[in-house]
Amino acid sequence: MMDLQHFSNARGIAEIINRSAARHLAPPPDLKPSEWAEMAVRIPEGNAVPGPYRLANAPYQREPMDMLVNPDCYRITLMWGAQVGKTLLALCVQGYCIEMLPRSQMMMQPSQADLQTWLETKFNPLVDANQQLRRLIAKPRGREGVNNQKMKSYPGGFLMFAWSGSPKTMRGRSAPVIVCDEVDGYEVTEEGHPVGLLWQRAATFGDQRFLVEISTPTVKGESYIEKAFEAGDQRRFYVACPHCGEHQALNWSNVTWAGKDEPGEEQQPETARYACQGCGALWDDGERIAAIRNAEQVGAGWKGAKPFRGHASYHLNELYSTFRRLKDIVQSYLDKIATDDLQTFTNVSLAETFEERGEQADPDSLMTRAEEWTAQVPAGGLVLTAGVDMQQDRLEVEIVAWGHGEESWSVDYLVLWGDPLQGDVWEELEEVLSSTWLHESGAQLPILAACVDTGGTGGNTQAAYEWLRGKTGRRIFGIKGVAGWGRPIVAAPSRKQSGKNARKVDLFLVGTDEAKLTVMRRLAVEKPGAGYCHVPNDRGADWYQQLTAEKLVTRYVKGFPVREWHQTRPRNEALDCRVYALAALKIANPSMRRAAERLMMPKSAEEELKRTKWKAKKPEPAPEPVPEEKPQEESPATVAETVRIKRSSALKRKRGGWVHNW
Ligand SMILES: [Zn+2]
Numbered sequence: 183m184m185d186l187q188h189f190s191n192a193r194g195i196a197e198i199i200n201r202s203a204a205r206h207l208a209p210p211p212d213l214k215p216s217e218w219a220e221m222a223v224r225i226p227e228g229n230a231v232p233g234p235y236r237l238a239n240a241p242y243q244r245e246p247m248d249m250l251v252n253p254d255c256y257r258i259t260l261m262w263g264a265q266v267g268k269t270l271l272a273l274c275v276q277g278y279c280i281e282m283l284p285r286s287q288m289m290m291q292p293s294q295a296d297l298q299t300w301l302e303t304k305f306n307p308l309v310d311a312n313q314q315l316r317r318l319i320a321k322p323r324g325r326e327g328v329n330n331q332k333m334k335s336y337p338g339g340f341l342m343f344a345w346s347g348s349p350k351t352m353r354g355r356s357a358p359v360i361v362c363d364e365v366d367g368y369e370v371t372e373e374g375h376p377v378g379l380l381w382q383r384a385a386t387f388g389d390q391r392f393l394v395e396i397s398t399p400t401v402k403g404e405s406y407i408e409k410a411f412e413a414g415d416q417r418r419f420y421v422a423c424p425h426c427g428e429h430q431a432l433n434w435s436n437v438t439w440a441g442k443d444e445p446g447e448e449q450q451p452e453t454a455r456y457a458c459q460g461c462g463a464l465w466d467d468g469e470r471i472a473a474i475r476n477a478e479q480v481g482a483g484w485k486g487a488k489p490f491r492g493h494a495s496y497h498l499n500e501l502y503s504t505f506r507r508l509k510d511i512v513q514s515y516l517d518k519i520a521t522d523d524l525q526t527f528t529n530v531s532l533a534e535t536f537e538e539r540g541e542q543a544d545p546d547s548l549m550t551r552a553e554e555w556t557a558q559v560p561a562g563g564l565v566l567t568a569g570v571d572m573q574q575d576r577l578e579v580e581i582v583a584w585g586h587g588e589e590s591w592s593v594d595y596l597v598l599w600g601d602p603l604q605g606d607v608w609e610e611l612e613e614v615l616s617s618t619w620l621h622e623s624g625a626q627l628p629i630l631a632a633c634v635d636t637g638g639t640g641g642n643t644q645a646a647y648e649w650l651r652g653k654t655g656r657r658i659f660g661i662k663g664v665a666g667w668g669r670p671i672v673a674a675p676s677r678k679q680s681g682k683n684a685r686k687v688d689l690f691l692v693g694t695d696e697a698k699l700t701v702m703r704r705l706a707v708e709k710p711g712a713g714y715c716h717v718p719n720d721r722g723a724d725w726y727q728q729l730t731a732e733k734l735v736t737r738y739v740k741g742f743p744v745r746e747w748h749q750t751r752p753r754n755e756a757l758d759c760r761v762y763a764l765a766a767l768k769i770a771n772p773s774m775r776r777a778a779e780r781l782m783m784p785k786s787a788e789e790e791l792k793r794t795k796w797k798a799k800k801p802e803p804a805p806e807p808v809p810e811e812k813p814q815e816e817s818p819a820t821v822a823e824t825v826r827i828k829r830s831s832a833l834k835r836k837r838g839g840w841v842h843n844w
Pocket residue numbers: 423424425426427428458459460461462463
């Protein structure tokens with residue numbers, strides 16, 4: 183709304199607006215609460231962003247606010263952290279119910295002192311900064327209406343105040359619109375939970391009832407707001423990665439900085455970045471804030487985990503604040519750690535309940551979504567990698583197909599029995615890794631890259647080195663798993679000598695803690711698309727048990743949290759294989775777009791291209807056919823591989839040769 187102070191005859195204009203506003207009061211107004219708020223509400227001085235209310239600063243406030251006028255919605259729950267404007271959102275709802283949709287309201291705070299603070303620091307300053315609200319609310323000690331510490335009246339209704347510790351303030355009162363702030367701080371009286379009591383009493387208002395519950399959560403199992411959030415449809419605010427486009431809800435575990443999870447090291451919050459869960463790109467504050475502001479324009483934004491049945495519940499943490507820098511959030515984390523108060527950070531910044539919790543995927547729910555594929559590799563799978571785990575008496579191999587957004591298909595799982603100190607089992611592995619798998623397009627897909635675990639006992643490690651020697655060009659890599667948070671899934675290789683005069687082997691270090699977290703998170707992805715793991719319907723229960731055999735546990739050592747993977751079942755080879763197959767993908771880093779183009783190409787054109795490249799390779803490398811292609815795409819290894827496809831598909835492997843454990 184226009185700022186009336188800019189007009190010389192402000193009083194006259196106010197009267198006109200007053201009358202025209204009055205005419206609009208009877209029918210439901212056209213403006214949604216968010217539209218009204220942007221036109222009418224001025225945020226008082228002393229707030230983070232004073233001045234006209236702008237949703238661009240907090241686009242996630244729009245949808246919950248507008249639920250007030252959604253006839254299908256009767257309840258919203260905001261489990262929100264600090265600095266994302268939950269109090270302001272509630273004030274906008276209350277202001278709309280004063281000016282645009284006049285009806286009576288209740289406002290509840292945990293205690294009388296909380297109510298007093300809210301009135302003095304939130305409600306009164308907002309009213310003072312907004313002429314129209316000031317005009318509508320009765321004057322203190324005025325003849326018409328009430329304006330005191332218990333109630334404010336306005337044409338068409340009143341706003342009543344209550345606090346949870348005093349059943350007296352609630353007794354006999356009811357209103358259709360109820361805002362309950364900081365509900366996790368409420369005292370439950372003998373009569374029941376205060377929110378429930380207010381809601382029951384509002385039953386006479388029927389369809390007009392609307393409940394807003396707001397809080398930062400407290401302790402797991404005791405938190406009212408978390409239970410309310412879970413009772414609703416569980417919406418989270420998705421933003422798109424500026425690099426890969428993957429939609430994701432912002433998660434504290436993806437915030438990274440120099441020194442993170444390294445208690446002895448210097449902590450450098452100023453290096454804080456947000457790591458995309460899809461591509462790992464590190465966003466600075468500008469990119470993070472732009473992603474939040476643009477979320478709804480690119481089709482991201484609020485998405486519920488459950489169907490909407492009248493109760494919309496919203497979770498939002500401080501990472502969504504557009505005026506808090508990541509380094510400040512990290513600093514507050516470090517401060518809380520230093521004062522042994524991680525719970526405050528967890529509750530207030532992350533808007534999560536506090537507990538010692540583990541992260542573990544569920545084998546049964548994975549099994550229920552097993553699929554039958556028409557080809558060995560379904561159409562979405564574009565490249566194959568292999569992960570090989572070494573045991574005393576066998577090698578276990580998973581062949582994984584990867585598509586866009588690292589969506590994956592477990593194409594094959596093989597157990598090759600034999601002592602790694604003897605040669606036979608390695609020959610079998612050689613045969614597996616030279617095989618091809620039939621793609622739905624009719625093409626035969628070779629294995630693009632493989633990672634072989636070398637980390638067993640001394641003798642086996644040497645045997646693995648022996649076998650790996652000279653295979654880097656074929657993208658068969660030796661790896662060694664290393665623990666520690668914040669490590670990349672794969673780090674640059676180091677050279678290891680496998681014998682006195684032998685050539686050295688490139689050994690890649692795999693950050694297993696982070697890699698397992700990625701795998702576990704992806705196993706938990708429920709809808710096909712980026713990150714989703716497809717499983718075939720011919721695996722036994724044992725494979726699922728192994729794949730989910732570890733659980734992330736947070737232990738506290740002198741108040742400092744230490745996250746660790748704990749094995750919950752005796753065998754975990756399937757999980758290790760998946761970690762190594764992921765590492766192989768990360769090392770090879772193929773262009774999925776190119777891989778897709780190659781699979782779509784008609785056979786004759788593909789053959790022609792192969793011949794051309796083969797010829798062009800000598801003496802000069804082939805010119806880049808597509809400018810944005812990564813150089814390694816056309817390395818001699820790829821050309822050699824393309825040639826190898828023909829050979830190995832001619833020598834079609836016999837499946838019976840390997841033990842299918844599942
Ligand atoms: Zn990304």
